[in-house]
Amino acid sequence: MTEIKLPFERAEYARRLDAVRRLMAARGIDVLMTSVPENIVYLTGYDSMGYFTYQVLVIPADQDMVFLTRKLNVDKVQRTSALRPDRVEGWDDLSSPAEATYAVLKKHGLGAKRLANQQDAWFLSVAQYKVITERLGKGDLIDGSGIIEQVRRKKVPAELAYLRRSAKATIASLQAAIDATRAGAWDHDIAAEAHKALVAAGSEYLGHALQVCSGEEGGLAFETWGRRQIKADDCVYMEMGGTFMRYNTMLSRTVLVGKPDPKLKTMAEVSRDALAAARAVFKPGATSGQVDFAAREVIRKAGLADAFLHRTGYSIGIGYPPDWGEGRLMSLREGDPLVLEPGMVFHLIPDLKLGGLGGAVFSECLIVTETGHEVLTPFSYEIVQR
Secondary structure, eight states, rough: OOOOOOOHHHHHHHHHHHHHHHHHHHOOOOOEEEEHHHHHHHOOOOOOGGGHHHHHHEEEESOOOOOEEEEEEEEHHHHHHSSGGEEEEEEEEOOHHHHHHHHHHHHHHOOTTTTEEEETTOOOOTHHHHHHHHHOOOOOOOEEEHHHOOOOSSSHHHHHHHHHHHHHOOOOOOOOHHOOOOTTTTTTHHHHHHHHHHHHOOOOOSSSEEEEEEEEGGGTOOOOOSSBBOOOOOOEEEEEEEEEEEEEEEEEEEESSSSSSHHHHHHHHHHHHHHHHHHHHOSSTBHHHHHHHHHHHHHHHHHHHGGOOOOSSSEEEEEEEOOBBBBTTTTTTOOOOOOOOOOEEEEEEEEETTTEEEEOOBEEEEEOOSSSSEEEOOOOOOOEEE
16 A cells, blocks of 8 residues: 555644543543544544545544444545554445444444543434444433534644635635626626636635625525626625635625615625724634624624624634534634634624625634734725726
8 A cells, every 4th residue: 555645744643632532531531433524534634525424433542543434435544544444444335334333332342431422413313323322222422522623723833734725715716706796797607707716726625605695685694696697786795715625714705786775885894894893803812702892893883783693703624514614613702701822713704684685794714823813815805896
Protein backbone atom coordinates (compact mmCIF):
# COMPACT_ATOMS: atom_id res chain seq x y z
CA MET A 1 0.00 0.00 0.00
CA THR A 2 1.33 3.44 -0.92
CA GLU A 3 1.97 5.93 1.87
CA ILE A 4 -1.21 7.61 3.03
CA LYS A 5 -1.32 11.37 2.55
CA LEU A 6 -3.46 12.86 5.31
CA PRO A 7 -4.92 16.37 5.58
CA PHE A 8 -2.89 16.89 8.78
CA GLU A 9 0.24 15.46 10.35
CA ARG A 10 -0.24 12.27 12.37
CA ALA A 11 0.96 14.17 15.44
CA GLU A 12 -2.03 16.49 15.07
CA TYR A 13 -4.44 13.55 14.96
CA ALA A 14 -2.75 12.14 18.08
CA ARG A 15 -3.17 15.51 19.83
CA ARG A 16 -6.86 15.59 19.01
CA LEU A 17 -7.44 12.03 20.21
CA ASP A 18 -5.56 12.68 23.45
CA ALA A 19 -7.70 15.77 24.12
CA VAL A 20 -10.89 13.78 23.51
CA ARG A 21 -9.75 11.01 25.82
CA ARG A 22 -9.01 13.46 28.60
CA LEU A 23 -12.55 14.81 28.35
CA MET A 24 -13.91 11.25 28.30
CA ALA A 25 -12.04 10.49 31.50
CA ALA A 26 -13.47 13.61 33.15
CA ARG A 27 -16.97 12.29 32.40
CA GLY A 28 -16.22 8.73 33.50
CA ILE A 29 -16.45 7.31 29.99
CA ASP A 30 -14.45 4.24 28.87
CA VAL A 31 -15.68 4.14 25.27
CA LEU A 32 -17.19 6.91 23.16
CA MET A 33 -19.10 6.27 19.94
CA THR A 34 -19.86 8.95 17.35
CA SER A 35 -21.55 8.84 13.95
CA VAL A 36 -21.12 12.57 13.27
CA PRO A 37 -19.23 12.85 9.94
CA GLU A 38 -17.49 16.08 10.96
CA ASN A 39 -16.14 14.39 14.09
CA ILE A 40 -15.06 11.32 12.16
CA VAL A 41 -13.04 13.29 9.62
CA TYR A 42 -11.61 15.45 12.43
CA LEU A 43 -10.23 12.43 14.30
CA THR A 44 -9.32 10.13 11.38
CA GLY A 45 -8.96 12.16 8.16
CA TYR A 46 -11.53 9.93 6.45
CA ASP A 47 -13.61 12.02 4.04
CA SER A 48 -16.39 10.48 1.98
CA MET A 49 -19.64 11.49 0.30
CA GLY A 50 -21.03 8.25 1.73
CA TYR A 51 -21.32 9.69 5.25
CA PHE A 52 -25.12 9.44 5.08
CA THR A 53 -25.01 5.64 5.33
CA TYR A 54 -24.45 4.10 8.75
CA GLN A 55 -20.98 4.52 10.17
CA VAL A 56 -19.68 4.76 13.70
CA LEU A 57 -16.28 5.61 15.15
CA VAL A 58 -15.58 3.78 18.41
CA ILE A 59 -13.07 5.55 20.66
CA PRO A 60 -11.82 3.41 23.57
CA ALA A 61 -9.82 5.02 26.35
CA ASP A 62 -7.15 2.32 26.32
CA GLN A 63 -6.90 0.88 22.81
CA ASP A 64 -6.83 2.07 19.21
CA MET A 65 -9.99 3.47 17.64
CA VAL A 66 -12.26 1.15 15.65
CA PHE A 67 -14.35 2.30 12.69
CA LEU A 68 -17.41 0.48 11.40
CA THR A 69 -18.68 1.49 7.96
CA ARG A 70 -20.49 0.06 4.97
CA LYS A 71 -18.30 -2.68 3.46
CA LEU A 72 -18.19 -0.75 0.19
CA ASN A 73 -16.19 1.97 1.99
CA VAL A 74 -13.67 -0.18 3.87
CA ASP A 75 -10.95 -0.02 1.22
CA LYS A 76 -11.11 3.77 1.03
CA VAL A 77 -10.97 4.12 4.81
CA GLN A 78 -7.91 1.90 4.96
CA ARG A 79 -6.18 3.83 2.17
CA THR A 80 -7.02 7.40 3.13
CA SER A 81 -7.33 7.65 6.92
CA ALA A 82 -5.13 7.68 10.01
CA LEU A 83 -6.85 4.53 11.30
CA ARG A 84 -5.01 1.23 11.53
CA PRO A 85 -6.24 -0.88 8.57
CA ASP A 86 -7.00 -3.83 10.84
CA ARG A 87 -9.26 -1.61 12.97
CA VAL A 88 -11.65 -0.91 10.11
CA GLU A 89 -14.74 -3.13 10.02
CA GLY A 90 -17.48 -3.38 7.39
CA TRP A 91 -21.16 -4.27 7.34
CA ASP A 92 -22.70 -5.54 4.10
CA ASP A 93 -25.95 -4.49 2.47
CA LEU A 94 -27.72 -7.67 3.56
CA SER A 95 -26.96 -7.24 7.26
CA SER A 96 -28.02 -4.96 10.07
CA PRO A 97 -25.46 -2.21 10.82
CA ALA A 98 -26.81 -2.00 14.36
CA GLU A 99 -26.17 -5.73 14.86
CA ALA A 100 -22.74 -5.22 13.33
CA THR A 101 -22.06 -2.49 15.90
CA TYR A 102 -22.86 -4.88 18.72
CA ALA A 103 -20.59 -7.50 17.14
CA VAL A 104 -17.70 -5.04 16.84
CA LEU A 105 -18.03 -3.97 20.47
CA LYS A 106 -18.09 -7.61 21.56
CA LYS A 107 -15.13 -8.55 19.32
CA HIS A 108 -12.93 -5.87 20.87
CA GLY A 109 -14.07 -6.49 24.45
CA LEU A 110 -15.84 -3.14 24.79
CA GLY A 111 -19.47 -4.12 25.36
CA ALA A 112 -19.22 -4.28 29.15
CA LYS A 113 -17.34 -1.00 29.48
CA ARG A 114 -18.83 2.36 30.46
CA LEU A 115 -20.16 3.17 27.01
CA ALA A 116 -21.17 6.61 25.75
CA ASN A 117 -22.82 7.50 22.48
CA GLN A 118 -23.08 10.91 20.85
CA GLN A 119 -26.84 11.22 21.21
CA ASP A 120 -27.22 14.42 19.18
CA ALA A 121 -25.86 12.82 15.99
CA TRP A 122 -28.07 13.32 12.94
CA PHE A 123 -27.18 10.08 11.18
CA LEU A 124 -28.03 7.53 13.88
CA SER A 125 -31.67 6.49 13.85
CA VAL A 126 -33.72 5.74 16.96
CA ALA A 127 -34.35 2.24 15.62
CA GLN A 128 -30.63 1.50 15.25
CA TYR A 129 -29.88 2.91 18.70
CA LYS A 130 -32.56 0.71 20.26
CA VAL A 131 -31.10 -2.42 18.67
CA ILE A 132 -27.62 -1.58 19.96
CA THR A 133 -28.77 -0.91 23.54
CA GLU A 134 -31.00 -4.01 23.61
CA ARG A 135 -28.20 -6.26 22.36
CA LEU A 136 -25.84 -4.79 24.95
CA GLY A 137 -28.45 -5.33 27.66
CA LYS A 138 -28.38 -1.66 28.61
CA GLY A 139 -31.40 0.57 29.06
CA ASP A 140 -29.47 3.52 27.77
CA LEU A 141 -25.93 4.71 27.08
CA ILE A 142 -24.14 7.68 28.58
CA ASP A 143 -24.64 10.78 26.44
CA GLY A 144 -21.27 11.68 24.96
CA SER A 145 -22.51 14.69 23.01
CA GLY A 146 -20.23 17.70 22.84
CA ILE A 147 -16.96 16.03 23.81
CA ILE A 148 -15.31 16.05 20.38
CA GLU A 149 -16.94 19.38 19.55
CA GLN A 150 -15.24 20.96 22.54
CA VAL A 151 -11.85 19.96 21.12
CA ARG A 152 -12.82 21.30 17.68
CA ARG A 153 -13.61 24.82 18.93
CA LYS A 154 -10.13 26.31 18.53
CA LYS A 155 -8.46 25.85 15.16
CA VAL A 156 -4.75 25.11 14.77
CA PRO A 157 -2.69 26.96 12.10
CA ALA A 158 -3.11 24.18 9.53
CA GLU A 159 -6.89 24.39 9.86
CA LEU A 160 -6.78 28.17 9.47
CA ALA A 161 -4.76 27.70 6.28
CA TYR A 162 -7.55 25.53 4.85
CA LEU A 163 -10.13 28.13 5.86
CA ARG A 164 -8.14 30.82 4.03
CA ARG A 165 -8.13 28.67 0.89
CA SER A 166 -11.87 28.18 1.27
CA ALA A 167 -12.34 31.93 1.66
CA LYS A 168 -10.67 32.65 -1.68
CA ALA A 169 -13.23 30.47 -3.42
CA THR A 170 -16.07 32.09 -1.48
CA ILE A 171 -14.97 35.57 -2.52
CA ALA A 172 -14.67 34.51 -6.17
CA SER A 173 -18.15 33.02 -6.05
CA LEU A 174 -19.72 36.15 -4.57
CA GLN A 175 -18.01 38.44 -7.07
CA ALA A 176 -19.27 36.29 -9.95
CA ALA A 177 -22.81 36.39 -8.56
CA ILE A 178 -22.73 40.17 -8.20
CA ASP A 179 -21.32 40.59 -11.71
CA ALA A 180 -24.16 38.47 -13.14
CA THR A 181 -26.91 40.39 -11.34
CA ARG A 182 -29.01 42.85 -13.34
CA ALA A 183 -32.65 43.50 -14.18
CA GLY A 184 -33.94 40.74 -16.42
CA ALA A 185 -31.38 38.15 -15.30
CA TRP A 186 -32.65 34.85 -13.93
CA ASP A 187 -31.67 33.87 -10.40
CA HIS A 188 -30.63 30.39 -11.54
CA ASP A 189 -28.24 31.92 -14.08
CA ILE A 190 -26.71 34.01 -11.28
CA ALA A 191 -26.35 30.84 -9.20
CA ALA A 192 -24.76 29.06 -12.16
CA GLU A 193 -22.10 31.77 -12.49
CA ALA A 194 -21.49 31.62 -8.73
CA HIS A 195 -21.00 27.85 -8.85
CA LYS A 196 -18.74 28.04 -11.90
CA ALA A 197 -16.44 30.55 -10.17
CA LEU A 198 -16.57 28.55 -6.95
CA VAL A 199 -15.41 25.30 -8.51
CA ALA A 200 -12.86 27.03 -10.74
CA ALA A 201 -11.34 28.56 -7.59
CA GLY A 202 -10.78 25.09 -6.13
CA SER A 203 -13.80 24.55 -3.91
CA GLU A 204 -15.25 21.14 -3.14
CA TYR A 205 -19.00 20.58 -2.94
CA LEU A 206 -20.60 22.90 -0.41
CA GLY A 207 -21.93 21.92 2.97
CA HIS A 208 -25.05 24.01 2.35
CA ALA A 209 -26.72 25.40 -0.75
CA LEU A 210 -25.72 28.94 -1.64
CA GLN A 211 -28.52 31.51 -1.61
CA VAL A 212 -29.64 33.86 -4.37
CA CYS A 213 -33.10 35.28 -3.81
CA SER A 214 -34.97 38.48 -4.53
CA GLY A 215 -38.33 40.13 -4.07
CA GLU A 216 -40.58 38.71 -1.38
CA GLU A 217 -38.61 35.45 -1.41
CA GLY A 218 -35.69 37.37 0.08
CA GLY A 219 -37.75 37.87 3.22
CA LEU A 220 -38.13 34.15 3.83
CA ALA A 221 -35.62 31.99 5.69
CA PHE A 222 -33.41 29.58 3.73
CA GLU A 223 -34.69 30.54 0.29
CA THR A 224 -32.51 30.22 -2.77
CA TRP A 225 -32.73 30.38 -6.54
CA GLY A 226 -35.97 29.13 -8.04
CA ARG A 227 -36.21 30.18 -11.70
CA ARG A 228 -37.23 33.73 -10.81
CA GLN A 229 -36.37 36.70 -13.02
CA ILE A 230 -34.80 39.73 -11.36
CA LYS A 231 -37.19 42.67 -11.69
CA ALA A 232 -36.36 46.28 -12.49
CA ASP A 233 -36.61 47.38 -8.85
CA ASP A 234 -35.49 44.35 -6.86
CA CYS A 235 -33.34 43.82 -3.79
CA VAL A 236 -31.19 40.72 -4.27
CA TYR A 237 -30.07 38.79 -1.17
CA MET A 238 -27.07 36.52 -1.72
CA GLU A 239 -25.03 34.29 0.56
CA MET A 240 -22.11 32.37 -0.92
CA GLY A 241 -19.87 29.69 0.52
CA GLY A 242 -16.67 27.84 -0.23
CA THR A 243 -15.21 24.53 0.94
CA PHE A 244 -11.60 23.35 1.05
CA MET A 245 -10.65 20.04 2.69
CA ARG A 246 -14.20 20.19 4.14
CA TYR A 247 -13.46 23.53 5.86
CA ASN A 248 -16.21 26.03 5.04
CA THR A 249 -16.45 29.82 4.82
CA MET A 250 -19.39 32.07 3.94
CA LEU A 251 -19.89 35.62 2.66
CA SER A 252 -23.04 37.64 2.01
CA ARG A 253 -23.90 40.92 0.30
CA THR A 254 -26.95 42.80 -0.98
CA VAL A 255 -27.45 44.11 -4.52
CA LEU A 256 -30.04 46.82 -5.21
CA VAL A 257 -31.39 46.72 -8.75
CA GLY A 258 -32.97 49.98 -9.88
CA LYS A 259 -34.88 51.62 -7.02
CA PRO A 260 -36.36 49.02 -4.68
CA ASP A 261 -38.63 49.92 -1.77
CA PRO A 262 -36.68 52.46 0.35
CA LYS A 263 -37.09 50.23 3.41
CA LEU A 264 -35.01 47.53 1.71
CA LYS A 265 -32.17 49.97 1.18
CA THR A 266 -32.43 50.94 4.85
CA MET A 267 -32.33 47.26 5.82
CA ALA A 268 -29.16 46.79 3.76
CA GLU A 269 -27.55 49.79 5.45
CA VAL A 270 -28.55 48.58 8.91
CA SER A 271 -27.28 45.04 8.25
CA ARG A 272 -23.97 46.51 7.07
CA ASP A 273 -23.71 48.80 10.11
CA ALA A 274 -24.64 45.99 12.51
CA LEU A 275 -21.90 43.83 11.02
CA ALA A 276 -19.38 46.66 11.45
CA ALA A 277 -20.48 47.16 15.07
CA ALA A 278 -20.09 43.46 15.87
CA ARG A 279 -16.70 43.39 14.19
CA ALA A 280 -15.56 46.37 16.29
CA VAL A 281 -15.92 44.38 19.53
CA PHE A 282 -14.90 40.99 18.13
CA LYS A 283 -11.63 40.18 19.93
CA PRO A 284 -10.21 37.81 22.54
CA GLY A 285 -11.79 38.30 25.93
CA ALA A 286 -15.07 39.58 24.51
CA THR A 287 -18.09 37.40 25.16
CA SER A 288 -20.43 35.96 22.59
CA GLY A 289 -23.21 38.02 24.15
CA GLN A 290 -21.25 41.26 23.80
CA VAL A 291 -20.70 40.69 20.09
CA ASP A 292 -24.36 39.84 19.62
CA PHE A 293 -25.44 42.93 21.59
CA ALA A 294 -23.31 45.24 19.44
CA ALA A 295 -25.09 44.09 16.29
CA ARG A 296 -28.53 43.77 17.85
CA GLU A 297 -28.44 47.26 19.34
CA VAL A 298 -27.80 48.84 15.92
CA ILE A 299 -30.76 46.93 14.55
CA ARG A 300 -32.99 47.79 17.51
CA LYS A 301 -32.23 51.51 17.31
CA ALA A 302 -33.12 51.42 13.62
CA GLY A 303 -36.56 50.06 14.50
CA LEU A 304 -35.93 46.72 12.78
CA ALA A 305 -35.81 44.34 15.74
CA ASP A 306 -38.74 42.40 14.27
CA ALA A 307 -36.64 41.68 11.16
CA PHE A 308 -33.84 40.02 13.16
CA LEU A 309 -35.02 36.89 14.93
CA HIS A 310 -31.88 34.80 15.28
CA ARG A 311 -28.28 34.70 16.52
CA THR A 312 -25.67 37.10 15.17
CA GLY A 313 -23.26 34.38 14.10
CA TYR A 314 -21.95 30.87 14.50
CA SER A 315 -18.70 28.93 14.62
CA ILE A 316 -17.34 27.63 11.32
CA GLY A 317 -14.89 24.93 10.31
CA ILE A 318 -15.68 21.39 9.14
CA GLY A 319 -19.06 20.91 7.48
CA TYR A 320 -20.94 18.28 5.48
CA PRO A 321 -24.43 18.68 4.05
CA PRO A 322 -26.93 19.61 5.29
CA ASP A 323 -24.95 22.22 7.23
CA TRP A 324 -21.80 24.20 6.49
CA GLY A 325 -21.54 25.80 9.93
CA GLU A 326 -20.50 24.64 13.37
CA GLY A 327 -23.37 26.29 15.20
CA ARG A 328 -23.68 23.25 17.44
CA LEU A 329 -20.20 24.05 18.77
CA MET A 330 -20.67 27.76 19.47
CA SER A 331 -22.93 30.65 18.47
CA LEU A 332 -22.87 34.41 18.95
CA ARG A 333 -26.18 35.01 20.72
CA GLU A 334 -27.96 37.12 23.30
CA GLY A 335 -26.60 36.88 26.82
CA ASP A 336 -24.15 34.09 25.98
CA PRO A 337 -21.16 34.11 28.42
CA LEU A 338 -18.83 32.21 26.05
CA VAL A 339 -15.48 34.03 25.97
CA LEU A 340 -13.80 34.40 22.58
CA GLU A 341 -10.32 32.85 22.42
CA PRO A 342 -7.60 32.94 19.76
CA GLY A 343 -8.19 30.25 17.15
CA MET A 344 -11.98 30.44 17.24
CA VAL A 345 -13.60 31.29 13.90
CA PHE A 346 -17.10 32.65 13.28
CA HIS A 347 -19.43 33.69 10.50
CA LEU A 348 -21.17 36.93 11.51
CA ILE A 349 -24.46 37.40 9.66
CA PRO A 350 -26.87 40.01 11.06
CA ASP A 351 -29.26 39.68 8.13
CA LEU A 352 -32.70 41.26 8.11
CA LYS A 353 -35.87 39.72 6.70
CA LEU A 354 -39.44 40.96 6.54
CA GLY A 355 -42.15 38.68 5.23
CA GLY A 356 -44.02 40.20 2.30
CA LEU A 357 -41.21 42.68 1.58
CA GLY A 358 -37.80 41.05 1.23
CA GLY A 359 -34.41 40.70 2.85
CA ALA A 360 -30.99 42.33 2.99
CA VAL A 361 -27.69 40.98 4.26
CA PHE A 362 -24.04 41.71 4.94
CA SER A 363 -21.81 39.03 6.48
CA GLU A 364 -18.20 37.96 6.83
CA CYS A 365 -15.98 35.40 8.56
CA LEU A 366 -13.55 36.38 11.32
CA ILE A 367 -10.74 34.58 13.14
CA VAL A 368 -10.10 35.51 16.76
CA THR A 369 -6.36 36.36 16.99
CA GLU A 370 -4.09 37.12 19.94
CA THR A 371 -4.61 40.88 19.54
CA GLY A 372 -7.97 41.21 17.80
CA HIS A 373 -9.24 39.50 14.69
CA GLU A 374 -8.43 38.59 11.10
CA VAL A 375 -11.02 38.99 8.37
CA LEU A 376 -11.09 35.73 6.44
CA THR A 377 -13.39 37.04 3.71
CA PRO A 378 -12.41 40.67 3.01
CA PHE A 379 -14.94 42.29 0.69
CA SER A 380 -16.24 45.78 0.08
CA TYR A 381 -18.89 47.13 2.45
CA GLU A 382 -20.44 48.99 -0.47
CA ILE A 383 -24.11 48.37 -1.20
CA VAL A 384 -23.94 47.42 -4.87
CA GLN A 385 -26.31 49.28 -7.20
CA ARG A 386 -27.30 47.86 -10.57
